[in-house]
Amino acid sequence: MESFSPNWAACALAWVATVVIITQLSKHFHQKKLNLPPGPRQWPIIGNLNLIGTLPHRSLHHLSLTYGPLMHLQFGSFPVVVGSSVEMAKVFLKTMDLTFAGRPKTAAGKYITYNYSDLLWSPYGPYCCQARKIFLTELFSAKRLESYEHIQVEEMNSLLLQLFKSSGKPVVLKDYLSTGSLNVISRMVLGKTYIDESENSIVTPEEFRQMMDEFFLLTGVFNIGDFIPWIDFLDLQGYIKRMKILSKKFDRFLEHVLDEHNAQRKDETNCVSKDLVDVLLGLADDPTLEVKLERREVKALTLDLLTAGTETSAITIEWAISELLKNPEIFDKAGEELDRVIGQNRWVKEKDMPNLPYIEAIVKETMRMHPAALLTPRCAREDCKVAGYDIQKGTRVAVNVWSIGRDPELWEKPEEFWPDRFMGKDIDFKGQDCKFLPFGAGRRMCPAYSLGLKVVQSSLANLLHGYRWKLPNDMKPEDLDMEEIFGITTPRKIPLVAIVEPRLPCNLYSL
Numbered sequence: 001m002e003s004f005s006p007n008w009a010a011c012a013l014a015w016v017a018t019v020v021i022i023t024q025l026s027k028h029f030h031q032k033k034l035n036l037p038p039g040p041r042q043w044p045i046i047g048n049l050n051l052i053g054t055l056p057h058r059s060l061h062h063l064s065l066t067y068g069p070l071m072h073l074q075f076g077s078f079p080v081v082v083g084s085s086v087e088m089a090k091v092f093l094k095t096m097d098l099t100f101a102g103r104p105k106t107a108a109g110k111y112i113t114y115n116y117s118d119l120l121w122s123p124y125g126p127y128c129c130q131a132r133k134i135f136l137t138e139l140f141s142a143k144r145l146e147s148y149e150h151i152q153v154e155e156m157n158s159l160l161l162q163l164f165k166s167s168g169k170p171v172v173l174k175d176y177l178s179t180g181s182l183n184v185i186s187r188m189v190l191g192k193t194y195i196d197e198s199e200n201s202i203v204t205p206e207e208f209r210q211m212m213d214e215f216f217l218l219t220g221v222f223n224i225g226d227f228i229p230w231i232d233f234l235d236l237q238g239y240i241k242r243m244k245i246l247s248k249k250f251d252r253f254l255e256h257v258l259d260e261h262n263a264q265r266k267d268e269t270n271c272v273s274k275d276l277v278d279v280l281l282g283l284a285d286d287p288t289l290e291v292k293l294e295r296r297e298v299k300a301l302t303l304d305l306l307t308a309g310t311e312t313s314a315i316t317i318e319w320a321i322s323e324l325l326k327n328p329e330i331f332d333k334a335g336e337e338l339d340r341v342i343g344q345n346r347w348v349k350e351k352d353m354p355n356l357p358y359i360e361a362i363v364k365e366t367m368r369m370h371p372a373a374l375l376t377p378r379c380a381r382e383d384c385k386v387a388g389y390d391i392q393k394g395t396r397v398a399v400n401v402w403s404i405g406r407d408p409e410l411w412e413k414p415e416e417f418w419p420d421r422f423m424g425k426d427i428d429f430k431g432q433d434c435k436f437l438p439f440g441a442g443r444r445m446c447p448a449y450s451l452g453l454k455v456v457q458s459s460l461a462n463l464l465h466g467y468r469w470k471l472p473n474d475m476k477p478e479d480l481d482m483e484e485i486f487g488i489t490t491p492r493k494i495p496l497v498a499i500v501e502p503r504l505p506c507n508l509y510s511l
Helices: 008-032 056-067 086-095 107-111 126-139 142-147 149-165 173-190 205-218 229-234 239-266 276-284 295-326 328-341 350-355 357-369 449-466
Strands: 070-075 078-083 170-172 384-386 389-391 396-399 467-470 497-502
Touching: 056 070, 056 078, 078 086, 086 384, 086 396, 107 239, 126 276, 126 295, 142 149, 142 449, 149 173, 149 449, 170 173, 173 205, 173 276, 173 295, 173 449, 205 239, 205 295, 239 276, 239 295, 276 295, 295 328, 295 357, 295 449, 295 467, 328 357, 328 449, 350 357, 350 449, 357 449, 449 467
Parallel strands: 078 396
Antiparallel strands: 070 078, 170 497, 384 389, 467 497
């Protein structure tokens, strides 16, 4: 038998290089015929990936200062358009929302969310629309959220008591917040916490926190294979390996949850009130659904509920406390409003929130400066024109809410934390005003924004009402590190460590 030539590998590489060069040249000459938005010069193969640093939203912001509010980039094999102004946000998220309602195919969507079966990464179509309708009408309706209000109260009481036990000692705030948020979401979604330190627990709180941190990191990373598909199999950064490991961990947990819920549903004597997994399993049995929910889809949507509702709330509250520690005068103003409206003989209740406009302003200002979730890229579903420029089908589209939140033409003193800018202004959280988009807008807007807002506002109000906060080791406010890290969310790089001291009469902490 004739053996392979010793140069077969070199020939194969030369062939691949030739294909790549021809593809790049073809793309280059095709783009020459198009009227593309302005953008930087592209390198062969990598395009403009060399211009993106460890904080992509900041890199894109600085590029937009040179190339304008509508900018064309090339990330590997894919064209990317970035909108960095209110006008562009309105086009992409409202005026031409349907055209840009697609999602790009990414390794995170494939490996972590059951092959694009969740709401975030699913391609726009019947399944995506049905899943969104389920979230809005079945899972997060006003009536259902009201039925779960006691859970929020109980878990908030538990969090406040845990902080009271740590009075005078430095605490890592995010640990308390993540545990509290996770307990609320777990009880609403799963019917119980599932996650504890008992011997029979399927996963410990620390393990689950690590899974959550890994989830938000891996769903937001710049994975080279997502942009240069022909080298995807090499997994140069090791992200795909990590995604597969994480997927197995979540799947093991979710399989246990679904098995237990199905067993309970078969027991007709079980009169436990329905949680959100029960609702999803009931819908999976509904023959009238346009797209049948299989077990895989139920797991993917459950994962959405657990991850989206837990991390973003904790991150927003941590950033709010951090900003207040750097601005003690705002702390004092918030305390004055709480004392005047609530008094010092009770905790803040959900019904009190409409009477606490300054607390709401603090939440808005925190979301302006530190968007908990940068908007996930969209994808053009057809060829179109925006502002006279050609946008090709398949182009990835990003609206840089971080950049919009720091536009000096929209915001006075944009780099300062100044909640008063929202006082007396009709700027809501619902994406109606495109200069403030904490939850997105249009067909891809976060459907759980009402729950997230409830958790953040009531939690922050009670943390400010019940405790005085200070930095440890006589640290000065100006020395507090405010760096962030990038993922699908933007948490603090260094978790906030603070000291809490009771602010209300001690008997109120005997919960």
